[in-house]
Amino acid sequence: xxxxxxxxxxxxxxxxxxxxxxxxxxxxxxxxxxxxxxxxxxxxxxxxxxxxxxxxxxxxxxxxxxxxxxxxxxxxxxxxxxxxxxxxxxxxxxxxxxxxxxxxxxxxxxxxxxxxxxxxxxxxxxxxxxxxxxxxxxxxxxxxxxxxxxxxxxxxxxxxxxxxxxxxxxxxxxxxxxxxxxxxx
Numbered sequence: 001x002x003x004x005x006x007x008x009x010x011x012x013x014x015x016x017x018x019x020x021x022x023x024x025x026x027x028x029x030x031x032x033x034x035x036x037x038x039x040x041x042x043x044x045x046x047x048x049x050x051x052x053x054x055x056x057x058x059x060x061x062x063x064x065x066x067x068x069x070x071x072x073x074x075x076x077x078x079x080x081x082x083x084x085x086x087x088x089x090x091x092x093x094x095x096x097x098x099x100x101x102x103x104x105x106x107x108x109x110x111x112x113x114x115x116x117x118x119x120x121x122x123x124x125x126x127x128x129x130x131x132x133x134x135x136x137x138x139x140x141x142x143x144x145x146x147x148x149x150x151x152x153x154x155x156x157x158x159x160x161x162x163x164x165x166x167x168x169x170x171x172x173x174x175x176x177x178x179x180x181x182x183x184x185x
Contacts, residue, residue, distance in 0.1 A: 037082055037083060042082055045088055045089070045092075053096050054067045054068055055067075056093070056096060056097075056150065057096050057099070060097070061104065062135070066103055070099035070100060070103065071099075073095075074099060078091055090157075090160065093151075094163070097161050098163075100143060101143070105139070133179070133180050136179065137179055138176075140172055141172050141175060141176035141179065142176065144162065144169055144172040144176060145177070147162075148173055
């Protein structure tokens with residue numbers, strides 16, 4: 001890759017203090033040791049991971065706006081701990097998945113409360129069977145399926161991101177796929 005100036009969003013510039021330095025390319029296997037990471041390394045990480053993480057959050061939640069907010073919050077939390085974190089990409093992925101779980105729980109509580117207050121008619125313009133089937137999965141099943149089949153993560157990596165055992169991941173994947181098969185046939 002080429003070293004070239006990268007536009008850094010204003011909120012990242014505020015966090016880092018300056019966007020003047022040209023970032024260096026950082027990959028997982030050549031990442032700087034935590035103590036020697038620089039603001040330019042953080043900016044490079046931001047530009048390298050942001051879009052991918054937004055896609056993951058979007059697939060879990062189904063909302064671009066919420067996905068962007070969750071990913072931005074994950075970067076803010078990482079920035080505060082950047083020098084102490086061993087694997088920033090893994091930290092970000094876990095933060096995003098946890099953030100999605102938090103939003104999902106909040107939305108479920110809100111929907112239950114709304115349903116109890118008033119019965120409403122829902123108008124469906126165009127049916128989207130896959131989206132409807134994904135909505136019927138539990139948050140953990142949906143997250144496991146997205147991480148496995150969209151992100152291409154191995155079961156151990158999914159377990160780490162979700163904070164569960166590998167056997168639980170296997171069960172979540174199996175039950176999620178079975179539920180999708182049942183709902184889509």
